[in-house]
Amino acid sequence: MDAALTSRSKDYSQWYLDLISTAELADYSPVKGCMVLRPNGYAIWDQMRLELDRRFRETGHVNAYFPMFIPMSFLSKEADHVEGFAKECAVVTHHRLRAAPGGGVEPDPESKLEEPLIVRPTSETIIWHMYGKWIQSWRDLPILINQWANVVRWEMKTRPFLRTTEFLWQEGHTAHATSQEAVEEAERMLWVYHDFAREVLAMPTLPGVKSASERFAGAVETYTIEALMQNGWALQAGTSHFLGQNFAKAFEVSFQAPSGEREFVWATSWGVSTRLVGAVIMTHSDDAGLVLPPILAPTQVVIVPIWKTDAEKELVVGFARAVQAQLKSSFRVALDDRDGLKPGAKYYEWERRGVPLRLEVGPRDVASNAVFAASRLGGKKEGIPVDGLVDAVRSRMEAFHAELLRRAEERLAASIKSVDDYASFKVELEKGGLFLLPWSDNAANEAKIKEETRATIRCYPLKNQGEQAGKTCFYSGEPATHMALFARAY
Amino acid sequence: MDAALTSRSKDYSQWYLDLISTAELADYSPVKGCMVLRPNGYAIWDQMRLELDRRFRETGHVNAYFPMFIPMSFLSKEADHVEGFAKECAVVTHHRLRAAPGGGVEPDPESKLEEPLIVRPTSETIIWHMYGKWIQSWRDLPILINQWANVVRWEMKTRPFLRTTEFLWQEGHTAHATSQEAVEEAERMLWVYHDFAREVLAMPTLPGVKSASERFAGAVETYTIEALMQNGWALQAGTSHFLGQNFAKAFEVSFQAPSGEREFVWATSWGVSTRLVGAVIMTHSDDAGLVLPPILAPTQVVIVPIWKTDAEKELVVGFARAVQAQLKSSFRVALDDRDGLKPGAKYYEWERRGVPLRLEVGPRDVASNAVFAASRLGGKKEGIPVDGLVDAVRSRMEAFHAELLRRAEERLAASIKSVDDYASFKVELEKGGLFLLPWSDNAANEAKIKEETRATIRCYPLKNQGEQAGKTCFYSGEPATHMALFARAY
Numbered sequence: 001m002d003a004a005l006t007s008r009s010k011d012y013s014q015w016y017l018d019l020i021s022t023a024e025l026a027d028y029s030p031v032k033g034c035m036v037l038r039p040n041g042y043a044i045w046d047q048m049r050l051e052l053d054r055r056f057r058e059t060g061h062v063n064a065y066f067p068m069f070i071p072m073s074f075l076s077k078e079a080d081h082v083e084g085f086a087k088e089c090a091v092v093t094h095h096r097l098r099a100a101p102g103g104g105v106e107p108d109p110e111s112k113l114e115e116p117l118i119v120r121p122t123s124e125t126i127i128w129h130m131y132g133k134w135i136q137s138w139r140d141l142p143i144l145i146n147q148w149a150n151v152v153r154w155e156m157k158t159r160p161f162l163r164t165t166e167f168l169w170q171e172g173h174t175a176h177a178t179s180q181e182a183v184e185e186a187e188r189m190l191w192v193y194h195d196f197a198r199e200v201l202a203m204p205t206l207p208g209v210k211s212a213s214e215r216f217a218g219a220v221e222t223y224t225i226e227a228l229m230q231n232g233w234a235l236q237a238g239t240s241h242f243l244g245q246n247f248a249k250a251f252e253v254s255f256q257a258p259s260g261e262r263e264f265v266w267a268t269s270w271g272v273s274t275r276l277v278g279a280v281i282m283t284h285s286d287d288a289g290l291v292l293p294p295i296l297a298p299t300q301v302v303i304v305p306i307w308k309t310d311a312e313k314e315l316v317v318g319f320a321r322a323v324q325a326q327l328k329s330s331f332r333v334a335l336d337d338r339d340g341l342k343p344g345a346k347y348y349e350w351e352r353r354g355v356p357l358r359l360e361v362g363p364r365d366v367a368s369n370a371v372f373a374a375s376r377l378g379g380k381k382e383g384i385p386v387d388g389l390v391d392a393v394r395s396r397m398e399a400f401h402a403e404l405l406r407r408a409e410e411r412l413a414a415s416i417k418s419v420d421d422y423a424s425f426k427v428e429l430e431k432g433g434l435f436l437l438p439w440s441d442n443a444a445n446e447a448k449i450k451e452e453t454r455a456t457i458r459c460y461p462l463k464n465q466g467e468q469a470g471k472t473c474f475y476s477g478e479p480a481t482h483m484a485l486f487a488r489a490y
Numbered sequence: 491m492d493a494a495l496t497s498r499s500k501d502y503s504q505w506y507l508d509l510i511s512t513a514e515l516a517d518y519s520p521v522k523g524c525m526v527l528r529p530n531g532y533a534i535w536d537q538m539r540l541e542l543d544r545r546f547r548e549t550g551h552v553n554a555y556f557p558m559f560i561p562m563s564f565l566s567k568e569a570d571h572v573e574g575f576a577k578e579c580a581v582v583t584h585h586r587l588r589a590a591p592g593g594g595v596e597p598d599p600e601s602k603l604e605e606p607l608i609v610r611p612t613s614e615t616i617i618w619h620m621y622g623k624w625i626q627s628w629r630d631l632p633i634l635i636n637q638w639a640n641v642v643r644w645e646m647k648t649r650p651f652l653r654t655t656e657f658l659w660q661e662g663h664t665a666h667a668t669s670q671e672a673v674e675e676a677e678r679m680l681w682v683y684h685d686f687a688r689e690v691l692a693m694p695t696l697p698g699v700k701s702a703s704e705r706f707a708g709a710v711e712t713y714t715i716e717a718l719m720q721n722g723w724a725l726q727a728g729t730s731h732f733l734g735q736n737f738a739k740a741f742e743v744s745f746q747a748p749s750g751e752r753e754f755v756w757a758t759s760w761g762v763s764t765r766l767v768g769a770v771i772m773t774h775s776d777d778a779g780l781v782l783p784p785i786l787a788p789t790q791v792v793i794v795p796i797w798k799t800d801a802e803k804e805l806v807v808g809f810a811r812a813v814q815a816q817l818k819s820s821f822r823v824a825l826d827d828r829d830g831l832k833p834g835a836k837y838y839e840w841e842r843r844g845v846p847l848r849l850e851v852g853p854r855d856v857a858s859n860a861v862f863a864a865s866r867l868g869g870k871k872e873g874i875p876v877d878g879l880v881d882a883v884r885s886r887m888e889a890f891h892a893e894l895l896r897r898a899e900e901r902l903a904a905s906i907k908s909v910d911d912y913a914s915f916k917v918e919l920e921k922g923g924l925f926l927l928p929w930s931d932n933a934a935n936e937a938k939i940k941e942e943t944r945a946t947i948r949c950y951p952l953k954n955q956g957e958q959a960g961k962t963c964f965y966s967g968e969p970a971t972h973m974a975l976f977a978r979a980y
Contacts, residue, residue: 031560037555039552042552046553072595082587086587086595089585089587090582091582091585094581094583096578104566116584116596129520145529150558166558168555
């Protein structure tokens with residue numbers, strides 16, 4: 001895997017695929033649209049999982065696990081839901097194989113299921129069926145459950161991490177006694193995602209509300225955080241849904257209120273997925289390969305000893321081991337003492353893999369009891385004394401994260417544009433970026449814009465609502481109802 | 491859920507089901523054989539996962555994720571493997587639903603897959619397909635990968651945790667340059683499981699080798715740890731397989747050795763699953779409900795304030811909160827200050843849920859700045875001063891684990907029996923227990939014994955091999971080849 005990356009300016013899509021391949025993050029599998037998360041890629045997701053799980057716990061949620069098979073008939077119980085998911089469902093129809101006449105195996109016709117099962121594309125239906133068994137009275141509420149799981153949405157056109165037939169995600173499903181409590185929960189989780197994206201992914205996002213046509217199938221309101229990729233496209237990074245009483249009604253889940261009345265339960269659901277790994281890659285990486293915030297980096301520090309003679313090797317490798325021992329209870333540290341590879345080749349390889357900090361150790365560094373530090377973000381290399389190295393590395397990690405976030409915030413701020421009318425919108429859109437525009441809510445107009453430009457309403461950003469007062473829609477000229485963020489998106 | 495448990499002596503199977511239901515560990519789902527892991531049950535598995543993951547990391551393994559769909563033809567590539575799994579495979583045949591004539595939905599015939607997919611019953615086939623892409627030379631070896639995943643084995647007769655159609659597990663899959671290295675890996679992971687069972691589950695196990703008929707489909711050798719349940723049945727708690735070159739040959743995975751020769755790769759796989767939750771329940775719990783080793787308990791300490799008047803309530807609840815604050819950075823602590831429930835009812839409920847330690851706080855305890863501690867294992871209640879409470883609780887947790895392990899070891903030692911001949915074996919077997927017997931390896935005899943008695947060879951225990959020297963088989967009278975452990979098993 002020594003091929004150089006395609007540069008971003010030459011072909012952004014190919015750069016992304018090259019990077020994933022050379023950093024060994026993922027690989028194609030023999031099943032169309034399903035990818036293999038290789039150890040380097042899975043480790044990034046695993047760190048996200050840890051960080052999210054802690055945040056979910058701190059906001060009162062517990063984990064559970066529901067079956068991945070869902071009776072086909074469940075999907076039809078909520079009208080919008082079936083509309084949204086029926087076209088992308090993997091369907092299980094048999095439960096046994098038998099020897100095939102020409103060799104090999106085939107589904108055994110006698111094992112055909114009475115009712116086919118679908119593999120969960122999302123779990124509202126089976127979870128609300130179960131909630132119906134568990135909820136009797138207001139005392140059983142709220143239920144605040146999260147699930148870590150794999151889901152399947154059959155995709156015709158896939159891209160590693162961003163859109164795959166099977167993917168890993170978490171899905172929160174909560175049940176509440178009142179509408180207000182459910183809305184508060186949906187908004188709380190939106191901000192959990194927003195803060196997580198900043199603090200862990202170093203990725204600023206714009207929190208907002210989806211337009212009706214972009215809502216989750218079955219939701220009353222969909223909240224979203226939208227991020228900006230380096231090519232000027234948007235990416236939906238996480239969503240949180242206020243589901244009203246739609247699923248409670250479909251699955252007949254009611255509770256006895258303190259008043260004695262029976263009422264339908266209010267619901268939310270919210271999720272983020274392995275697509276966040278793709279989002280992180282596209283937010284921070286460069287033409288030399290992967291760049292990762294230190295919290296997510298599978299290897300945070302690599303030590304590269306440099307020697308010419310065997311005597312020097314013994315000296316620097318021994319010293320490097322001591323440095324590693326000092327760091328390893330605080331950081332994920334690798335020591336690259338491979339023979340037969342020049343230091344430059346090692347630097348190149350670790351840069352591609354996105355290790356934030358490289359510590360070089362030559363005989364002179366040993367003599368001065370220091371290491372020579374190079375950041376993945378470039379800049380001048382610096383000597384660091386080995387005494388107090390843990391603190392020095394920690395502060396460099398923090399600065400690294402802050403610098404990634406600063407750069408991304410700068411790009412995001414610079415990308416938000418305005419235009420006066422649809423004609424200039426179409427011209428400017430070709431240069432990429434996010435367009436914050438006064439808009440009169442209208443699904444037909446939205447569809448026309450999408451068809452003509454491939455741009456969609458990413459969200460109505462929360463912080464800009466109100467600014468449309470007194471303005472007219474850039475498309476229809478009617479009085480504006482929202483400030484809408486338009487962009488092309490992954 | 492206030493129904494009392496069936497006692498173990500009255501109906502052990504029903505006791506197990508009652509316990510799972512009243513402690514809210516799992517629930518039945520609308521899909522036959524698939525269970526819901528409720529938060530209390532999932533939390534136990536989650537703790538096991540954390541502990542295992544650390545042990546896997548410490549032995550050099552990394553996590554990855556492979557697709558759950560496997561092309562049907564892959565299964566046939568290894569002859570024993572297809573034989574073992576074809577009869578229990580969920581088969582995906584379509585990828586879309588359409589509106590059905592009479593309402594609802596049905597699989598869209600136009601979405602029929604050219605080649606059906608099976609849902610992984612285990613992942614050797616897809617993983618070895620991928621290893622074929624990744625392994626070229628001896629420098630690429632070893633590969634030491636673990637996966638956390640759900641798998642499906644279609645079961646006709648299921649029991650929560652112990653045998654379900656879908657279950658959660660981890661599966662390690664390693665690739666090595668030599669047979670010796672692979673055997674060492676398989677044995678290493680057997681001992682990782684053994685130590686994990688002792689240190690985390692407080693469950694002693696007997697490590698051994700499976701007879702040929704009990705081997706994993708495709709393995710050259712299967713190692714196992716066998717545990718004893720309280721009713722005298724055995725339970726296979728974890729297995730580790732030396733796969734030889736079977737999968738490397740089936741998927742044509744070879745490497746260039748330092749000599750320049752191409753050789754097939756050597757393999758292992760190893761796994762444990764959510765069945766361990768069932769094993770823990772059956773090892774420690776009693777007629778009052780769940781008993782858990784503290785490491786696994788979702789709630790380790792519950793504080794129950796006791797009051798009569800409102801003034802007392804304010805006093806004891808305030809005190810209890812301070813106690814909780816002191817403990818909560820070291821333990822998972824709950825405070826039960828619910829109104830309208832008598833202390834006795836609270837005790838009863840927390841006992842059923844398996845909380846190891848209960849701290850009662852009444853007005854007199856507040857006055858003496860102490861709490862009153864009751865162990866889930868019974869014994870005298872003791873006052874503990876609030877000063878130094880963290881250490882006192884920690885030492886009680888350690889003692890609790892040690893006591894569970896001691897009791898289980900005592901039961902295990904007492905359960906191992908010997909008999910002189912097959913006639914007495916049949917009589918004694920009805921009383922339960924594990925039978926360590928000189929045996930002459932013979933698959934036909936093994937099958938006959940299983941048919942007549944439902945007992946199987948759980949393993950050839952490692953520590954007893956050699957003891958058969960000079961003895962004759964208890965069944966056939968031929969010279970013994972092994973010491974075999976016979977039992978009825980889950």
